[in-house]
Amino acid sequence: RKEVEQDPGPFNVPEGATVxxxxxxxxxxxxxxxxxxxxxxxxxxxxxxxxxxxxEDGRFTAQLNRASxxxxxxxxxxxxxxxxxxLCVVNSxxxxxxxxxxxxxxxxVLP
Amino acid sequence: xxxxxxxxxxxxxxTGQSMTLQCAQDMNHExxxxxxxxxxxxxxxxxxxxxxxxxxxxxxxxxxxxxxSTTEDxxxxxxxxxxxxxxxxxxxxxxxxxxxxxxxxxNGTRLTVx
Numbered sequence: 001r002k003e004v005e006q007d008p009g010p011f012n013v014p015e016g017a018t019v020x021x022x023x024x025x026x027x028x029x030x031x032x033x034x035x036x037x038x039x040x041x042x043x044x045x046x047x048x049x050x051x052x053x054x055x056e057d058g059r060f061t062a063q064l065n066r067a068s069x070x071x072x073x074x075x076x077x078x079x080x081x082x083x084x085x086x087l088c089v090v091n092s093x094x095x096x097x098x099x100x101x102x103x104x105x106x107x108x109v110l111p
Numbered sequence: 112x113x114x115x116x117x118x119x120x121x122x123x124x125x126t127g128q129s130m131t132l133q134c135a136q137d138m139n140h141e142x143x144x145x146x147x148x149x150x151x152x153x154x155x156x157x158x159x160x161x162x163x164x165x166x167x168x169x170x171x172x173x174x175x176x177x178x179x180s181t182t183e184d185x186x187x188x189x190x191x192x193x194x195x196x197x198x199x200x201x202x203x204x205x206x207x208x209x210x211x212x213x214x215x216x217x218n219g220t221r222l223t224v225x
Contacts, residue, residue, distance in 0.1 A: 099214060
């Protein structure tokens with residue numbers, strides 16, 4: 001089983017739609033969680049960190065369920081500019097380097 | 112601040128050639144790392160460093176060498192390029208402290224080995 005798994009995608013949704021991405025991780029010692037977005041042929045950029053209580057940033061809401069080892073990202077009122085690949089990233093250490101990346105889920109928002 | 116700067120953006124090598132990918136950051140981050148990204152796969156860690164003079168291997172270190180003589184710079188050396196090293200390479204940095212210290216990426220180097 002891969003350490004971090006994501007919905008295989010791609011997701012094709014119309015503008016204005018709400019879309020949800022799911023991610024599961026296998027290492028129960030994982031400490032911190034992130035969603036990154038990656039545009040075609042560009043570097044990954046941090047979208048948001050994911051906190052235990054869940055957090056929201058504008059149209060984006062992230063949730064963490066430690067018991068189920070599951071992370072989600074909800075995008076409301078999708079824009080054309082949201083089209084990208086969304087990467088789920090998990091770090092199993094309090095400090096330092098054990099970032100594990102999911103394979104990504106591609107989103108296309110259609111006019 | 113420039114953030115994380117990688118050079119070159121593109122490179123073509125012949126099998127057996129060596130080269131160095133450069134990475135510099137101006138955010139005074141303690142940690143730096145190199146990843147490769149291949150189609151259909153997540154980013155995979157090649158090598159990382161937790162401070163000047165300290166490096167360690169990641170998931171896919173074979174064929175690569177690193178050094179960290181300063182906090183700012185973390186070059187990646189390909190010793191004898193192979194077609195299997197054709198990939199997109201990303202350098203990243205982050206702070207040592209704080210559970211939610213995310214990675215900051217450079218804009219990548221696209222390497223083709225023929």
